[in-house]
Amino acid sequence: MMALLMGGLVGVVALTSILTATALGIWFERKLSARMQTRLGPTIVGPFGLLQPIADFLKLLQKETLIPDGADRLLFVVAGPFCIFLALATAAFVPISPDTGLGLDSGLIFVVAFGAITVIPIWMAGWASRNKWALLGGMRAVAQAVSYAVPLVLAALVPVLLAGTLSLDGIVAAQQGFHWFALWPTFPGLPAFVLYLGCLLAEANRIPFDIPEAESELVAGITTEYTGMRFGFFYLAEYVHTLVGSAVAATLFLGGWDGPIAPGLHWLVAKTLVLYTVIYWIRWSFLRLRADQLMSLCWRYLVPAGLGLVFAAAALAQVMP
Amino acid sequence: MTTPARNHLATYEPEGDLMTLNYGPQHPSTHGVLRIKLVLDGERIVEADPHVGYLHRGVEKLAERLSYVQLTPVFDKNDYVAPMTNEQALVMAFEKLLAIEVPARARHLRALLGELGRIASHLLWLGTFTLDLGGALGGGSTQFIYCFRERELILDLFEALTGVRFHYNAHTIGGNRHDVPAGWAAAVEAALDQIAARVPEYRGMSVENGIFVARTRGVGVLPAELALGLGITGPNLRASGVDHDLRRDAPYHVFDAVPVKVITRKEGDCLARTHVRLEELEESLRLCRLLVGTLPEGPICGARPVKQPAQFKIPAGQAYAAIESPRGELGTWVVAAGGPSPHRLKIRAPSLHALSALPHILPGHTFSDAVAILGSLDPIMGEVDR
Numbered sequence: 001m002m003a004l005l006m007g008g009l010v011g012v013v014a015l016t017s018i019l020t021a022t023a024l025g026i027w028f029e030r031k032l033s034a035r036m037q038t039r040l041g042p043t044i045v046g047p048f049g050l051l052q053p054i055a056d057f058l059k060l061l062q063k064e065t066l067i068p069d070g071a072d073r074l075l076f077v078v079a080g081p082f083c084i085f086l087a088l089a090t091a092a093f094v095p096i097s098p099d100t101g102l103g104l105d106s107g108l109i110f111v112v113a114f115g116a117i118t119v120i121p122i123w124m125a126g127w128a129s130r131n132k133w134a135l136l137g138g139m140r141a142v143a144q145a146v147s148y149a150v151p152l153v154l155a156a157l158v159p160v161l162l163a164g165t166l167s168l169d170g171i172v173a174a175q176q177g178f179h180w181f182a183l184w185p186t187f188p189g190l191p192a193f194v195l196y197l198g199c200l201l202a203e204a205n206r207i208p209f210d211i212p213e214a215e216s217e218l219v220a221g222i223t224t225e226y227t228g229m230r231f232g233f234f235y236l237a238e239y240v241h242t243l244v245g246s247a248v249a250a251t252l253f254l255g256g257w258d259g260p261i262a263p264g265l266h267w268l269v270a271k272t273l274v275l276y277t278v279i280y281w282i283r284w285s286f287l288r289l290r291a292d293q294l295m296s297l298c299w300r301y302l303v304p305a306g307l308g309l310v311f312a313a314a315a316l317a318q319v320m321p
Numbered sequence: 322m323t324t325p326a327r328n329h330l331a332t333y334e335p336e337g338d339l340m341t342l343n344y345g346p347q348h349p350s351t352h353g354v355l356r357i358k359l360v361l362d363g364e365r366i367v368e369a370d371p372h373v374g375y376l377h378r379g380v381e382k383l384a385e386r387l388s389y390v391q392l393t394p395v396f397d398k399n400d401y402v403a404p405m406t407n408e409q410a411l412v413m414a415f416e417k418l419l420a421i422e423v424p425a426r427a428r429h430l431r432a433l434l435g436e437l438g439r440i441a442s443h444l445l446w447l448g449t450f451t452l453d454l455g456g457a458l459g460g461g462s463t464q465f466i467y468c469f470r471e472r473e474l475i476l477d478l479f480e481a482l483t484g485v486r487f488h489y490n491a492h493t494i495g496g497n498r499h500d501v502p503a504g505w506a507a508a509v510e511a512a513l514d515q516i517a518a519r520v521p522e523y524r525g526m527s528v529e530n531g532i533f534v535a536r537t538r539g540v541g542v543l544p545a546e547l548a549l550g551l552g553i554t555g556p557n558l559r560a561s562g563v564d565h566d567l568r569r570d571a572p573y574h575v576f577d578a579v580p581v582k583v584i585t586r587k588e589g590d591c592l593a594r595t596h597v598r599l600e601e602l603e604e605s606l607r608l609c610r611l612l613v614g615t616l617p618e619g620p621i622c623g624a625r626p627v628k629q630p631a632q633f634k635i636p637a638g639q640a641y642a643a644i645e646s647p648r649g650e651l652g653t654w655v656v657a658a659g660g661p662s663p664h665r666l667k668i669r670a671p672s673l674h675a676l677s678a679l680p681h682i683l684p685g686h687t688f689s690d691a692v693a694i695l696g697s698l699d700p701i702m703g704e705v706d707r
Contacts, residue, residue, distance in 0.1 A: 036463055037466040038467075039466070132340060136688070140364075210459065211689070217688060219348060219349060283458075284463050285460045286455065286460040286530070286532055287451060287460050287532045287533055288454060288455050288456055288459065288461075289532055289535065290536060290690070291364060291687065291689060293536075
């Protein structure tokens with residue numbers, strides 16, 4: 001009983017910190033994009049507009065949540081919470097310091113699996129809305145997520161082969177002392193890192209791979225019919241996904257919590273923030289690719305490249321154990 | 322000329338069920354109010370049927386009730402991205418009927434205002450086009466805001482000249498309403514310098530950007546023959562390789578003395594249309610510099626100001642005046658019956674002709690391309706529907 005309570009408490013603390021971090025992340029993105037666009041961004045709510053995400057959240061809570069006529073009500077309602085659950089659950093596997101974490105032997109499998117099944121709530125939303133835009137968005141999302149999961153996994157296999165373990169703790173341990181896989185061995189480490197980041201953009205539906213929502217084409221894609229907090233779930237899930245995805249990438253390629261002087265969590269947060277900034281820098285700089293160009297990019301270039309990197313990593317792991 | 326078959330459905334064998342999709346009128350990228358009925362096979366367009374008229378205000382009918390001098394502020398709202406050119410096309414038709422000689426300074430100023438308007442219009446086009454390609458939450462909006470930042474400089478110039486930011490009512494029959502204020506020429510030069518300095522930035526974010534090129538090259542090819550058959554003019558026609566520009570081919574204002582470099586491209590795709598508009602933007606910058614430096618002295622209006630609009634009459638007759646608006650040949654045909662208002666007035670709006678290309682060039686493209694193609698044609702629904 002006590003253990004259950006403790007577990008619950010830890011869970012609440014962990015969830016709260018991730019959601020707070022996400023709220024800060026949203027604020028940071030809004031400030032960053034505003035500065036890129038010669039704007040100021042949020043300034044009114046709280047110091048430097050820091051409370052803007054909270055205000056947005058409260059606004060969404062107050063809004064009426066509509067369910068369109070003829071929609072599949074159960075799927076429509078469940079999709080959003082399911083989506084955010086998957087995004088948050090991934091965070092549980094990221095080691096934040098040497099002595100925390102689940103200590104699983106196969107943490108990476110869970111991370112990849114939770115990332116890959118995010119497509120299910122998205123398709124649920126797209127199908128259940130009974131809206132043509134949502135349906136098109138859902139179809140695109142499925143095609144994209146199924147395709148990009150392949151090079152993502154291939155890129156993630158490179159650190160696995162180099163470290164010789166599927167455990168995220170083990171992968172971090174193998175990179176200690178600045179032997180980050182993105183730096184050393186530079187080949188295939190660095191290209192695999194770049195590939196992983198690219199696929200992460202596609203997984204988190206960020207420009208140039210944000211075609212499932214593509215608001216200039218599909219109005220709002222899968223979220224077209226969603227209002228209020230039901231929309232908020234998807235919105236939040238995207239940011240959690242980006243944030244946690246950055247943390248996973250930092251763990252796999254940038255040594256995770258490893259770093260001198262400061263405690264592990266600081267290093268992980270700093271590395272995650274750098275990747276997060278890069279993702280949003282890309283988002284606010286580039287245009288969007290077309291759905292078919294996305295597919296051809298994935299299957300014609302990224303998958304073969306990923307395969308090549310895996311072979312190279314395997315060969316390297318044999319040569320220098 | 323043979324018009325390509327419009328009814329693709331009759332001969333099309335779909336792989337699965339076809340879906341009819343109403344693209345607009347409530348859609349983020351239908352440029353205000355346009356509805357295109359699309360028949361989709363998956364994401365591929367089988368048939369496209371544009372429906373216009375959602376912004377119909379009955380301006381041409383309204384013109385039959387209003388007096389001649391009341392018309393300029395109303396016509397500002399037609400092509401609401403380049404209001405100056407609307408006014409010019411209108412008053413030029415009246416001046417033709419009245420046989421009024423417009424003084425050199427006014428003609429010069431009109432040409433300058435037209436070119437400034439072209440810069441502002443092309444900037445807005447580039448911004449909204451990249452917004453269509455890149456989304457409101459992403460790189461598209463970054464470029465959009467950059468373009469609006471520079472367009473603002475031109476609106477400031479117009480505001481200094483007319484006191485109004487957008488619907489200027491700057492032209493009057495016989496000339497212009499406002500002479501340039503002190504220091505305006507220097508302000509124009511400064512604004513032009515600032516815009517010219519940022520053109521490379523636009524190029525970097527559009528025609529020199531890999532994703533932009535991937536989205537636009539070979540997309541929405543408008544063959545020259547089709548463009549001519551549909552009466553398409555302006556940058557859309559020039560991007561299809563037809564060397565036609567009213568400023569050179571039917572000179573008005575001062576363009577018989579000021580040579581204009583006409584920019585053409587052969588490809589006829591969205592990328593070519595972007596290239597043409599970007600180069601026209603630079604050509605307009607050059608023209609503006611030239612025109613503002615050589616503004617002659619003299620009166621700015623060749624007719625006495627109208628004190629009583631109801632008493633101002635134009636003798637019976639017909640006239641057509643056309644200018645090269647940022648979107649192509651913008652013409653006004655007016656039939657006067659001797660009364661204080663036109664008997665009949667017709668606007669030839671280039672955007673309407675541009676939209677008529679959609680049923681021909683959309684089929685075969687994916688839905689994402691439809692957004693790009695529509696954006697690249699630069700339609701302004703205000704002048705399409707009137």
